[in-house]
Amino acid sequence: MQPLQFTCKKHCNRLPIPLLGFAVLLLISLATPTSSCTEQEKNSLLQFLAGLLQDAGLAKLWQEGKDCCEWEGIVCNGNRTVIEVSLEYRGLEGSITPSLGKLTGLQRLNLSYNSLYGGLPLELVSSSSIMVLDVSFNQLNGDLRQLPSSASGQPLQVLNISSNLFTGQFTSATLKGMENLIALNASNNSFTGQIPTHFCNISPSFSVLELCYNKLSGSIPPGLGNCSKLRVLKAGHNYLSGTLPEEIFKATLLEHLSFSSNGLQGMLYNTHIFKLSNLSILDLGENKFSGMIPDSIGQLTRLQELHLDYNSMSGELPSTLSNCTNLITLDLKSNNFSGELNKVGFSNFPNLKTLDLRLNNFSGTIPESIYSCRNLIALRLSSNKFHGQLSKGLGNLKSLSFLSLANNSFSNITNALQILRSSKNLTTLLLGMNFMNEIMxxxxxxxxxxxxxxxxxxxxxxxxxxxxxIAELANLEMLFLEGNRLSGPIPAWINTLEYLFYLDISNNNLTGEIPTTLMAMTMLTSEKTAAHLDPRVFHLPVYRGPSLQYRIPIAFPKALYLSGNKFTGVIPPEIGHLKALTKLDISFNNLTGPIPPSICNLTNLQLLDLSNNNLTGEIPAVLENLYFLAVFNVSNNNLQGPIPTGGQFNTFPNSSFAGNPRMCGPGLNHHCTSVEVGLAPTGSRGLCGGDIVFAVSFSVFIGVGVLYDQMVLSRYFG
Incomplete structure (x- = not known):
């Protein structure tokens, strides 16, 4: 079983880079080469090894007759004392034995990114020598047990227990005695209760508290403002409510403040946020904040990231935002901001890489000052009220990789494409719902x-x-042209796009037959082509509807959407060559002839929609072998004969077959006679080759069905 992992929205998982650098520098300076270790230390390490169910070959590396100071992952000092055990990413599985607590000189213990389970031994937390303890990204569980009252003055400075299965609450006794604690990362667990404040009282040097992705509730405790050394405070993705307490702005050393994805509310306009002059990252996204961005935001001159997305904020952007000259990321999407952007001097942001203003009410034209942000990589202005033609200045953004202008009122698509072609680094271009009624x-x-x-x-x-x-876009993987008035046939060159795996040309006026060249698309004919796709993440998520978003291209299904056109002729039998296809929709056309039995070769198919055509004949029984099929629709054709009863066909609703008067089967008006049943093709053998074990595939069906239900909610980009 893999370690439980989450993808934090922004910087939730690991300790801040400056702190990590400090810890590494501190600890490396204490280490020097040595030649041997004591017998007691060797036995303690071997006891730890014996407690593992899977050591991933570590036992072979730790040989009995060999000095343990030379063992893999072990560091000793000049006094032959083990001071470091670093076994991260080793594939270790099992529990952590308390024996490591007997290493009286151990200063650093790193067991992160393994598959360790059970509790965290008290002997490690209360050690009289350990300064850095990292057990993150495992499957450890249980409460953080209270230390005995005698265990005071522990040297522990850095405790990272993130990405485990810990539960319980932080009480006033939790971690009592850790007077030297500097950083605690407990993100990605299941801690409940309120955010603790007692750490500030226990350790005067406490500076990092990370609690992202837990189940914490209640309000933000005002006492956090008394943490005079606090530099990092992250509690995103919890169930916090209430407002930002004014006392929080007393922690003037804060550099990173994140409460994203909670239920916080109130207005920032009247707060003293300007007091946090050291802030480099402010993340209050996905809450219920309202009102305007305060003018005092301009006093946060060290700010590098500002995330206020998914709130209910409104008004125009303050001109003082131009004073935040170190901005790298500005994310204001999904609010009610309005007005023109000309008040903000984007030319003051030479380091800006990401600007996301999606889903607001901004109007006017794109300000020319944006085009001076030469380091801009991702720009999203979609779903606003921008208008006019694109400026030639857009071509100055040579680093631009992601651009979304969708759902505005831009005009002159030819001019837009001529300008954008000079952005050689563009990988994602989303222009939909603009250029209305123009010519392609x-x-x-x-x-x-x-x-x-x-x-x-x-x-x-x-x-x-x-x-x-489009044929010259040699690296194109996904093409979306749906919802236009394009006419003519599907071009014969379509299969020359060797990386194209997602094609949506639905709801147009395309004519002619479905060409056999479409059945020779490289990425759809082989199941072993995924390695050729771009593995990189989108610089911004690509949205398909209000709730579904994609971070990587290869997460999209391999799909052909040809519905809502005027295609004629038969479904080519060569369609069986598209073995990698997962979605096929050719509904609402004028297709005739039978359903090709070769479709049974599309064993990855999850959706098959042939409805609203003029298809004849019977449903081939070999389609029972499509065990991943979650959605099947052949309604409103001229099909006849019995509905197959094997495989997934027992799960499809009657509406999937309606509008075929000569079709018979359970739930239909026409019940099959013995003659019709006798004439029907039987079994699940034939073109698709023998019996296929149904039970294994059917277990996957449930998850696939739920995924599809989400994906078809909406079909637009932003």
Whole structure:
């Protein structure tokens, strides 16, 4: 079993870099090479090893007759004393024995990123020598037990228990006696109760408290303002409520303040946030804050990241924001901000890399000052009220990789593409719901975009044909052209896009037959092509509807959406070559002929929609072998004969077969006669090769079905 892991929204998992650097520097300075260790220390290490169920070959590295100071992961000092045990990422499985607590000179213990379970031995927490204890990313559980009253003055400075299964509350007795504690990271567990404040009283040097991704509730305790040395306070992704207490702004050394994804409310406008002049990261996203951004924000001149996304804030952006000249990330998406952006001098942000203003009410044109942010990598202005043509200045953003302008009122798509082609680093370009009723630029009038992997020009009501210049996008993986008025056939060059695995051309006026060249798309004909796809994450999440978002391209399904057009002819039998396909929708066309039995070769298929065509014949019984199929629809055709009863067909609703008067089966108006049943193809053998074990595949169906239900909620980008 892999260690329980989470992906924190921003910086939740590990200790801050400055603190880690301090700890490493401090501890390395204490270590010097040595030649041997004591017998007691060797026995303590071997006892730890014996308590593991899986040592991933560590036993072979720790040989009996060998000096333990030379063992893998062990460091001794000049006095032949073990001072460090570093066994992170070793694949260790089992419990932690208390024997490590007998290493009386041990100063650093790192067992992170393994599969250790059980409790955290009290002997380690109360050690008289350990200064840094890191057991993060394991499966340890239980409460943090109270230390005995005699255990005071422990040297422990850094305690990292994040990403485990710990539960319980932080009481006034928790970690009592740790007078030297500097940093506690307890993120990604299941701690309950309120945020503790007693650490500040126990240790005068306490400076880092990380509690992200727990089940903490209640309000933010005002007492945290008394932590005079506090530099990092993170409690995002909990169940906190109430307002930001005014006392919190007394902790003037704070550099990182994060309460993202809670239920906090109130206004920032009347707070004394300007007192936190050392802040470099302020993250209050995904809460219920309202009101305007205070003018005093401009006094936070060291600010590098500002996250106020997913709140209910409003008003115009203050001009004083221009004073935050060190900004790298500005995330204000999903609020009610309004007005034009010209008040903010974006030219003052030479280091800005990410600007996300999605889902607000900003209006006017894109200010020219944005184009002076030469280091900008991700720019999202989608779902606002911007208008006009794109400026040539946009071509100055040479580092731009992610651009979303979707759902605004921009015009002149030809001009836009001519400008954007000079952004050679663009990998994701989302332009949908703009350029309404214009003509799609055709042929060789557009070039560039050498690195483009995602292109979305959907729901623009564009006329014309699918242009040839798309064929020159050699690295294209996903193409979204749905919701336009494109006409003509699917171009024969479509299979030359060797990395294309997601094509949505639904709801257009495309005609002709479905070409056999479409059945030779490289990424859809082999199940072993995923390694060729871009493994990198999107610089910003790509949204498909209000709740579903993608962080990496390969998370998208391998899909063909051809529905809502005027395609004629038969479904090509060669469709069985698309073995990697997971979604196939060719509904609402004018297709005729039978359902090709070769579809049974699409063993990864989760969705098959052939509804609202003129298909004839019977449903091939070999389709019973599609054990991953979660959605099946052949309604409103001219099909006949019995509905197959094996495999997934017992799970599909009657509506999947409605509108086929000559089809029979349970739940339909036409019940099958013995003659019809006798003439039906039987079994699940044939083209798809023999019996397939149903039980194993069916266990996966439930999860696949739920995933699909979420994915079809909405089909637009932002």
């Amino acid at each position: 630029p055709d042929n060789a009038r557009i070039d560039g975009f050498e690195n483009l992997r995602v292109l979305a020009i959907e729901y623009c009501l564009l006329s014309g044909e699918i242009p040839f210049w």
